[in-house]
Amino acid sequence: MTAKIFIDGEHGTTGLQIRTRLAERRDIEVISIPPEKRKDPAARAEFLNAADIAILCLPDDAARESVSLIENDNTRVIDASTAHRVTEGWTYGFAEMDKAQGDAIRTAKRVANPGCWPQGPIAFLRPLIRAGLLPANLPITVNGISGYSGGGRTMIEDYEAKGDAAPEFMPYGLSLNHKHLPELQAYAGLAGAPLMQPAVGDFAQGMLTALPLQLGHLDSVPTGARMHAALADHYSAIKDGVVKVAPYGAIERTEELNPETHNNTNDMTLHVFVNDARAQALLVAVYDNLGKGASGAAVQNMDLMLQGL
């Protein structure tokens, strides 16, 4: 049987990228709603219920509506929106976060694709906290930069209309209440909410997230070599994972921290920089906000779910 895939929101930024990634696939059949009916709930219900896997690339409320339109046990869902990431009954679609997560996704009926910002911080913090190298109550700040496609069609149009007048670097999330905080805290395993300081840059896609850590006050300060080894161990034990840990060593600068390094791929690289004498660390993840941050992760989750059919 060829699995039927329906992308609800296939003309948006994430939906289009998923379509492109699936264009050459012959092992699945992508079923497409006529464009003029894309916001018609009755037509969407028909496609959602005909699909083996529905991938929702919609604003949060429309994603909740899509789930409510599914009336059968067969249709499985990958939701790219923020709507269900900490909702009971949903599996978080970050396959590399635990050894067992890939299997959990394989058999899940409802998978919440992670937000782009939390993925880098979770990729560092979850294994380091679980290994006992960092405490769950460590105060965390997340810095970083995302390409403007992270803001979807509206932000893309806005940046492209401004042309040279678009800001090169623009911090946002100034209410300190970013929508990704709940999933970040929950899946990193943190006792308290981190402080997130996101920024958007004048480039279309690509992303870098950075965790600066002050460790001097800890009873037991982990060395850089131990943190790096714990991360390398964790990711080498994940079968079919896409997260890689860069070699560890003292350097002053590297072009590998260019946020566009992994554009149009599903890759993520984790970089560990530590000054042991100062008990300070800087953990930096580089990935594509539209790749591992959105459509790449959705296709990775779809492939796992197809194995579970």
Ligand SMILES: NC(=O)C1=CN([C@@H]2O[C@H](COP(=O)(O)OP(=O)(O)OC[C@H]3O[C@@H](n4cnc5c(N)ncnc54)[C@H](OP(=O)(O)O)[C@@H]3O)[C@@H](O)[C@H]2O)C=CC1
């Ligand atoms: N861009 C990114 O980097 C990431 C985005 N996401 C999430 O993925 C989801 C989609 O985002 P993105 O692709 O960027 O957004 P876009 O704004 O680019 O696309 C959203 C799509 O949904 C359509 N749509 C809106 N309302 C409805 C509705 N009621 N019924 C059916 N279709 C509807 C829109 O149509 P129309 O344009 O005609 O209104 C558009 O095609 C969002 O939840 C977003 O937060 C997740 C990770 C990263």
Ligand SMILES: CC(=O)N[C@@H](CCC(=O)OP(=O)(O)O)C(=O)O
């Ligand atoms: C640059 C920009 O605006 N980025 C978006 C996040 C994109 C994303 O990951 O959104 P989802 O939570 O829907 O997955 C933001 O910070 O709100």
